[in-house]
Amino acid sequence: MANPTAAMLVIGDEILSGRTRDANMYHLAGKLTEAGIDLNEVRVVADDAPKIEAAVKALSVSYDHLFTSGGIGPTHDDITADCVAAAMGAKIGIRDDARAILQAHYDRQGMEINEARLRMARIPDGATLIDNPDSHAPGFTLKNVHVMAGVPAIFEAMVAGLLPTITGGDPVLSTTVRVTRGEGDIAGPLGKLAANHPNLSFGSYPFQKDGRYGANLVIRGSDQTQLDAAAARLKDIFGTDAT
Amino acid sequence: MANPTAAMLVIGDEILSGRTRDANMYHLAGKLTEAGIDLNEVRVVADDAPKIEAAVKALSVSYDHLFTSGGIGPTHDDITADCVAAAMGAKIGIRDDARAILQAHYDRQGMEINEARLRMARIPDGATLIDNPDSHAPGFTLKNVHVMAGVPAIFEAMVAGLLPTITGGDPVLSTTVRVTRGEGDIAGPLGKLAANHPNLSFGSYPFQKDGRYGANLVIRGSDQTQLDAAAARLKDIFGTDAT
Numbered sequence: 001m002a003n004p005t006a007a008m009l010v011i012g013d014e015i016l017s018g019r020t021r022d023a024n025m026y027h028l029a030g031k032l033t034e035a036g037i038d039l040n041e042v043r044v045v046a047d048d049a050p051k052i053e054a055a056v057k058a059l060s061v062s063y064d065h066l067f068t069s070g071g072i073g074p075t076h077d078d079i080t081a082d083c084v085a086a087a088m089g090a091k092i093g094i095r096d097d098a099r100a101i102l103q104a105h106y107d108r109q110g111m112e113i114n115e116a117r118l119r120m121a122r123i124p125d126g127a128t129l130i131d132n133p134d135s136h137a138p139g140f141t142l143k144n145v146h147v148m149a150g151v152p153a154i155f156e157a158m159v160a161g162l163l164p165t166i167t168g169g170d171p172v173l174s175t176t177v178r179v180t181r182g183e184g185d186i187a188g189p190l191g192k193l194a195a196n197h198p199n200l201s202f203g204s205y206p207f208q209k210d211g212r213y214g215a216n217l218v219i220r221g222s223d224q225t226q227l228d229a230a231a232a233r234l235k236d237i238f239g240t241d242a243t
Numbered sequence: 244m245a246n247p248t249a250a251m252l253v254i255g256d257e258i259l260s261g262r263t264r265d266a267n268m269y270h271l272a273g274k275l276t277e278a279g280i281d282l283n284e285v286r287v288v289a290d291d292a293p294k295i296e297a298a299v300k301a302l303s304v305s306y307d308h309l310f311t312s313g314g315i316g317p318t319h320d321d322i323t324a325d326c327v328a329a330a331m332g333a334k335i336g337i338r339d340d341a342r343a344i345l346q347a348h349y350d351r352q353g354m355e356i357n358e359a360r361l362r363m364a365r366i367p368d369g370a371t372l373i374d375n376p377d378s379h380a381p382g383f384t385l386k387n388v389h390v391m392a393g394v395p396a397i398f399e400a401m402v403a404g405l406l407p408t409i410t411g412g413d414p415v416l417s418t419t420v421r422v423t424r425g426e427g428d429i430a431g432p433l434g435k436l437a438a439n440h441p442n443l444s445f446g447s448y449p450f451q452k453d454g455r456y457g458a459n460l461v462i463r464g465s466d467q468t469q470l471d472a473a474a475a476r477l478k479d480i481f482g483t484d485a486t
Contacts, residue, residue: 013446016282017415018273019461020448025287030261039259041294042287044268047446051284074427075447075458076434116430135451151449172260184317187359191319203256203290204318205263206394208378215318218262 003038003169007059010044011052011070011080012150023152024069031159036168037065047077049086056087060145065166067159070150072139074116080147081122081140088142090124098123098138105136131161170222177234180214180241189237190217193230199223200230246281246412250302253287254295254313254323255393266395267312274402279411280308290320292329299330303388308409310402313393315382317359323390324365324383331385333367341366341381348379374404413465420477423484425456432480433460436473442466443473 008028014020025042032039040063045051052071060066071080085092098121099113106113120137123129130139130146132154139148139158148158179186183206194202200221207214219230235242251271257263268285275282283306288294295314303309314323328335341364342356349356363380366372373382373389375397382391382401391401422429426449437445443464450457462473478485 013444013463014448014461015268016272016285017417017463018269018271018276018282019417021269025258026261026264028261029259033261039261040289042259042285044285046283073447073449074430076430076437077446111425111427114427114431116434117427119430120427135456151451153451174260174262182354184354184357184360184363187317187319187362188357191359194319201256203320204316205257206316208394208396213378218257220256220260 295326
């Protein structure tokens with residue numbers, strides 16, 4: 001059976017302006033691969049309601065799962081929850097379960113739960129909460145859309161809680177052969193090998209080191225024996241240039 | 244006059260599988276902001292022809308410029324040039340100018356220009372070459388689509404050569420006020436300030452440090468005097484918690 005497919009939507013002006021280097025895409029990509037869920041597409045859009053809604057609609061229809069990152073805090077630019085609700089045709093308001101989590105958190109801190117903080121209890125009808133062990137404002141899953149915070153420590157904690165609840169497929173296995181020849185010398189034999197192994201995927205990732213050209217050849221698939229055989233074949237082909 | 248708009252398309256399985264952490268998005272985002280070009284959207288797709296073509300079509304129509312990264316080497320998974328040509332309705336083949344650049348490079352290296360390397364001379368009709376001072380295989384600009392390599396050192400060299408040829412707008416200026424209060428306390432006053440300054444943009448980027456909550460409040464706009472006045476107002480509001 002084919003693995004479930006997924007997309008990610010990163011929401012935030014700060015990524016597009018170059019102010020912040022995104023960390024969540026790299027984290028999620030690795031975790032989904034381990035879980036046997038195929039990440040097929042990522043989009044990054046600004047804190048702009050029409051853009052967010054259009055992306056949620058397109059990606060939630062095209063893939064089994066959509067994971068979002070960013071825009072669920074208490075400030076005026078945190079509009080993700082409302083946009084996801086609108087895109088998915090759900091109502092949204094302050095929900096008692098989310099409010100109770102926040103109330104308990106702020107009571108422990110001796111802080112007041114004001115209007116801004118209550119924005120973080122806005123959860124669409126029918127959504128399941130995603131636990132936030134860090135700062136407590138929950139994420140949520142609405143149908144196949146999983147809405148999480150953008151702060152990396154919180155995003156990672158939410159992913160860790162969420163992923164075991166999602167049914168994955170076979171983890172994608174990979175093996176890498178490093179070849180110290182130019183890609184132009186590698187391309188011919190590699191292409192033939194790829195054509196002969198339709199259920200493995202072969203990628204070539206060039207590098208330059210100390211003025212010499214080389215490439216990491218990455219073979220991906222779900223059967224370790226097949227991977228090992230293909231890697232051995234590459235080493236036969238490239239001899240002492242392959243490690 | 245409004246700044247030109249842009250999108251970026253990152254092409255590569257290695258990003259989506261979590262094997263490689265993308266570096267080109269962060270680099271391009273910063274350079275476009277300096278050049279006064281507004282990066283509005285980024286997409287990451289796999290080395291898959293229908294996905295690449297659909298993204299190129301959608302993004303080249305929606306924005307003034309589209310910058311792509313990845314998939315222009317000599318191996319079988321390098322299909323970007325052909326996909327861009329197909330998406331834009333251009334013919335593609337080995338072009339004499341690109342072949343001459345490669346031939347000269349391999350002659351200097353005493354290497355043979357084989358079939359795989361000649362793939363890198365496949366350039367769409369009507370495209371302008373983008374110089375590659377590093378490994379010499381050129382990128383190209385076809386209409387409003389700028390096609391560049393994925394290896395970060397080469398991508399950055401191509402961007403450095405390309406951007407001065409593109410007309411930008413006013414660089415976006417920004418100033419940051421660091422406030423050591425929870426976002427829930429910041430949100431109310433910040434939202435009011437934002438509402439009163441429609442031609443500035445206000446973002447709140449929360450952090451936790453040593454167990455305390457805080458946020459970097461970033462004000463963006465094109466007029467330094469307005470930015471300074473808004474930053475001063477934030478410092479008035481948050482007193483000694485603002486720096």
